[in-house]
Amino acid sequence: MQFGIFTVGDVTTDPTTGEAPSEYERIKAMVRIALKAEEVGLDVFATGEHHNPPFVPSSPTTMLGYIAAQTSKIILSTSTTLITTNDPVKIAEDFAMLQHLADGRVDLMMGRGNTGPVYPWFGQDIRQGIPLAIENYHLLHRLWREDVVSWSGKFRTPLQEFTSTPRPLDGVPPFVWHGSIRSPEIAEQAAYYGDGFFANHIFWPKEHFQSLIGLYRERYEHYGHGKADQAIVGLGGQVFLRPKSQDAVREFRPYFDNAPVYGHGPSLEEFTEQTPLTVGSPQEVIDKTLTFREHFGDYQRQLFLIDHAGLPLKTVLDQLDLLGEHVIPVLRKELDSLRPAHVPEAPTHASRSEVLA
Amino acid sequence: MTTIAVVTAGLSRPSSTRLLADKLAAAVSSALPDVEIEVLELRDLAIDVTKNMLTGFPSPVLRAAIDTVTAADGLIAVTPVFTASYSGLFKSFFDVLDQKALDGKPVLIGATGGTERHSLVLDFALRPLFAYLRAQPVATAVYAASSDWASPGDLDTRASRAGREFASRLSSAGTAAAPDSGFVPFEQLLHAGE
Numbered sequence: 382m383q384f385g386i387f388t389v390g391d392v393t394t395d396p397t398t399g400e401a402p403s404e405y406e407r408i409k410a411m412v413r414i415a416l417k418a419e420e421v422g423l424d425v426f427a428t429g430e431h432h433n434p435p436f437v438p439s440s441p442t443t444m445l446g447y448i449a450a451q452t453s454k455i456i457l458s459t460s461t462t463l464i465t466t467n468d469p470v471k472i473a474e475d476f477a478m479l480q481h482l483a484d485g486r487v488d489l490m491m492g493r494g495n496t497g498p499v500y501p502w503f504g505q506d507i508r509q510g511i512p513l514a515i516e517n518y519h520l521l522h523r524l525w526r527e528d529v530v531s532w533s534g535k536f537r538t539p540l541q542e543f544t545s546t547p548r549p550l551d552g553v554p555p556f557v558w559h560g561s562i563r564s565p566e567i568a569e570q571a572a573y574y575g576d577g578f579f580a581n582h583i584f585w586p587k588e589h590f591q592s593l594i595g596l597y598r599e600r601y602e603h604y605g606h607g608k609a610d611q612a613i614v615g616l617g618g619q620v621f622l623r624p625k626s627q628d629a630v631r632e633f634r635p636y637f638d639n640a641p642v643y644g645h646g647p648s649l650e651e652f653t654e655q656t657p658l659t660v661g662s663p664q665e666v667i668d669k670t671l672t673f674r675e676h677f678g679d680y681q682r683q684l685f686l687i688d689h690a691g692l693p694l695k696t697v698l699d700q701l702d703l704l705g706e707h708v709i710p711v712l713r714k715e716l717d718s719l720r721p722a723h724v725p726e727a728p729t730h731a732s733r734s735e736v737l738a
Numbered sequence: 739m740t741t742i743a744v745v746t747a748g749l750s751r752p753s754s755t756r757l758l759a760d761k762l763a764a765a766v767s768s769a770l771p772d773v774e775i776e777v778l779e780l781r782d783l784a785i786d787v788t789k790n791m792l793t794g795f796p797s798p799v800l801r802a803a804i805d806t807v808t809a810a811d812g813l814i815a816v817t818p819v820f821t822a823s824y825s826g827l828f829k830s831f832f833d834v835l836d837q838k839a840l841d842g843k844p845v846l847i848g849a850t851g852g853t854e855r856h857s858l859v860l861d862f863a864l865r866p867l868f869a870y871l872r873a874q875p876v877a878t879a880v881y882a883a884s885s886d887w888a889s890p891g892d893l894d895t896r897a898s899r900a901g902r903e904f905a906s907r908l909s910s911a912g913t914a915a916a917p918d919s920g921f922v923p924f925e926q927l928l929h930a931g932e
Contacts, residue, residue: 511927512927512930515927515928515930516928519928565919565920565921566922566927569921569922569923569924569927570924570927572924573924584793584794584795585793585794585795586795589795596921604924642793643792643793645792646788646789646792646793647789647792647793647797651789651797652793655795655797655798656795
């Protein structure tokens with residue numbers, strides 16, 4: 382079981398101080414958070430990709446390469462990489478390059494992006510979101526597996542005898558997750574290729590994601606990659622913790638009440654009851670997270686969102702200390718002991734190289 | 739057994755919008771045997787509807803109301819006229835429904851207002867809303883102005899006619915076809931552009 386964090390990379394005013402970090406401060410904070418994640422024993426750091434304010438991470442492989450140089454164990458990933466508006470050729474090159482620099486500690490998550498105005502800035506149209514994701518990923522998949530590719534499609538210029546360089550490290554393409562909030566086409570796509578499927582699982586009730594993950598598992602088996610319960614599932618989650626539950630609630634409430642996504646809506650109590658959000662003690666986080674397995678089956682990767690809504694860096698680093706010391710070791714032990722032997726771990730560069738050898 | 743959901747958007751208690759809704763429900767009941775009617779007062783759901791707009795998902799209480807409307811064989815929908823149209827709350831409830839929730843569903847529409855001058859709201863505001871949602875509003879829609887409550891004879895006649903039309907639509911509707919799940923196998927997605 383892999384545990385990690387995923388960040389949106391938002392620059393948000395801290396509602397308790399009225400101050401927002403500069404872009405420089407936020408970018409450096411994201412790096413600091415990633416390094417700390419490795420220090421406290423997490424397995425994955427994933428950054429979002431955005432091309433509009435108030436978000437800073439427009440260039441994920443630059444950031445991940447910089448983090449790779451200062452870490453040695455943590456897997457560097459994305460949440461998500463825009464398969465719609467990025468050129469698949471550039472994704473193939475950037476992530477293969479990152480794979481070499483990071484000694485294989487790289488995977489990535491495909492996503493479409495839901496902000497209409499961003500698409501035309503990159504020459505695309507949001508109404509073509511699904512067809513773009515299908516065509517672009519199919520090309521990306523080939524570029525990492527075939528040394529020489531001739532290709533033509535609907536959305537980019539044709540390729541004649543093209544070789545994407547560098548070739549994937551050890552001939553093993555980075556493992557790919559597909560993230561989706563509501564599109565069965567993306568669950569179907571992940572199943573077709575035998576890739577992972579990630580449900581962001583933070584802002585909506587679990588029921589919202591159960592049918593998508595159910596579909597992915599069923600189709601994974603249909604396409605012959607293994608049994609439904611062997612499909613590779615990742616889940617998000619959102620936590621804020623302090624040693625004492627009431628301290629967590631008191632400290633997080635102003636951030637919750639003003640958060641960009643759900644602020645000024647339901648109360649913190651309603652939201653924690655109705656969605657995967659947990660605000661409380663380490664034990665409460667453990668208990669709630671263990672219910673995820675009951676709802677979705679044995680899964681391979683759990684990522685937490687801990688650094689949004691204007692939370693100061695120091696608070697986020699405290700969260701990582703608490704997660705690393707009191708939560709992750711317990712969850713790891715529990716979930717590993719519950720997982721049947723035939724259900725695989727999340728693929729890594731090492732495990733995929735072995736299969737190939 | 740025919741199930742009918744009644745959505746009423748009146749804000750006061752007692753509410754003339756609720757009165758009209760009950761009158762329409764009674765007209766349907768007398769025209770059609772064996773109906774089960776469930777009334778949803780949007781006032782009770784107003785805060786949940788707003789929260790749904792902010793978060794993108796319904797609370798358990800609103801979920802139950804949405805499920806009732808979606809599963810019903812027919813819908814009676816009644817709104818007060820506010821500022822020349824249906825009320826914002828009425829519209830908001832239909833905004834948070836799934837776009838396919840009313841597909842093919844018979845609907846009896848009604849509205850209330852202070853004067854008769856707003857009665858075309860039925861045809862200029864409510865009917866297009868339900869047409870957009872691919873529901874099937876019956877021909878007679880019922881408007882009740884303050885004056886109608888003073889001499890309800892005409893109103894009763896219109897309500898009865900609407901009730902009969904709605905009942906006849908319901909009894910001829912049969913079982914609605916299950917909505918298309920929209921699922922497309924991957925090979926088809928992959929070759930869609932060719």
